[in-house]
């Protein structure tokens with residue numbers, strides 16, 4: 001088994017072919033068995049031949065190979081940070097997997113206990129024989145690997161009464177949000193305490209820059225969080241795509257706090273970005289939903305998302321958990337730096353305390369988004385428009401729709417529309433506008449009218465009671481009036497549900513969309 005990319009496979013293949021090896025495919029993976037064969041031909045046993053193979057490869061990957069000899073030796077190795085590899089023992093069997101969720105069906109056969117797993121780091125190898133399991137490095141030196149205990153209750157993969165994990169996970173969001181705030185907010189003293197944040201107050205006061213880093217949905221959470229760090233902590237902040245972070249020539253030093261966001265903690269691009277941040281001397285924390293994952297092992301501190309296991313490939317509850325965690329962190333930094341006074345802090349904390357209830361009420365009536373979804377499912381192209389902190393929410397709405405329903409959708413800053421995308425607007429183009437009543441409402445209204453004037457179909461998410469705009473758009477769904485700091489979370493709910501119902505209407509595989517993996521462990 002091979003998960004990753006062999007960067008020098010063309011050179012290796014050329015050399016092997018020159019030596020007489022015949023290849024049956026175009027894949028990079030095929031050089032692996034050929035190299036093991038070379039290792040065996042040098043008189044090595046299978047384990048040493050496997051190690052010989054691993055030493056020839058460039059790039060990040062995980063590899064597992066089984067010998068054909070009667071001893072049936074199984075070897076696995078992790079090279080670099082793409083492709084996780086972990087080892088569990090279950091009823092006398094040794095199981096190798098790429099990530100904890102892969103182990104869930106196995107663990108669920110024994111719900112009463114926790115399970116011990118061993119995570120391999122880069123250049124660490126496992127050898128499993130009928131009688132034992134040993135760990136060594138690439139040079140063959142023995143390693144004493146400590147197992148990590150994983151509570152089975154944290155890994156429940158039961159769909160319950162829901163038809164899809166995605167819907168179940170959307171419905172869990174009020175609880176997830178509550179758990180994120182619990183024990184971090186002091187409602188009496190109006191303060192935030194983050195016991196898992198290990199950077200001293202003195203170092204927080206010295207920070208000159210915050211960079212939030214993530215991929216996909218986690219990048220969108222970083223983009224919203226960037227605003228909050230600036231607004232509530234008063235620190236210059238930017239959000240960067242993890243896949244570009246290393247190449248962007250950013251000024252990163254010991255006064256920079258890099259915050260990575262990730263559901264899996266195993267995304268190869270994010271891990272590479274973390275390594276880069278450390279090499280520049282940055283302070284590094286991660287907001288992560290997978291305890292014991294690679295990201296949590298690299299970061300100085302981990303802020304756990306408290307979202308529980310997420311099975312649906314489309315991230316939903318971990319997006320909301322990321323948003324809430326980064327918001328709490330922004331408030332915490334603002335508290336230390338004196339950027340938020342106690343009155344402002346009190347208002348924010350009181351507002352946050354209402355969020356689980358508001359989300360619960362919204363989710364109590366999911367049917368109201370079905371009309372909107374029905375109309376949208378008739379279009380092939382969609383623009384999601386928002387302004388301010390809602391721009392990344394528009395990106396996230398578009399990502400959710402395209403990944404599970406395969407409809408082409410783009411998120412855009414509504415003010416940018418007139419600089420290009422407006423040329424696309426006609427009766428075949430649908431626009432979903434985020435237009436709640438808040439400070440940028442009037443600007444959004446003008447953008448909606450620009451689309452209507454060009455015959456575009458406009459669906460809008462509006463604040464309850466906005467009859468005026470409701471009558472001017474083609475179809476509207478409503479959210480309750482909420483304070484501005486809660487809008488990114490509240491606006492996300494309709495977008496998740498619309499994506500879900502559109503995918504259902506189109507008969508798509510909601511939980512396992514084509515071409516996508518839950519955890520992207522290759523660069």
Ligand code: M6R
Nearest residue numbers: 216217218262263264267314315
């Ligand atoms: O595990 P991560 O949060 O690091 O994953 C990053 C992206 O691959 C992920 O957010 C992806 O975009 C979502 N599954 C899309 O819903």
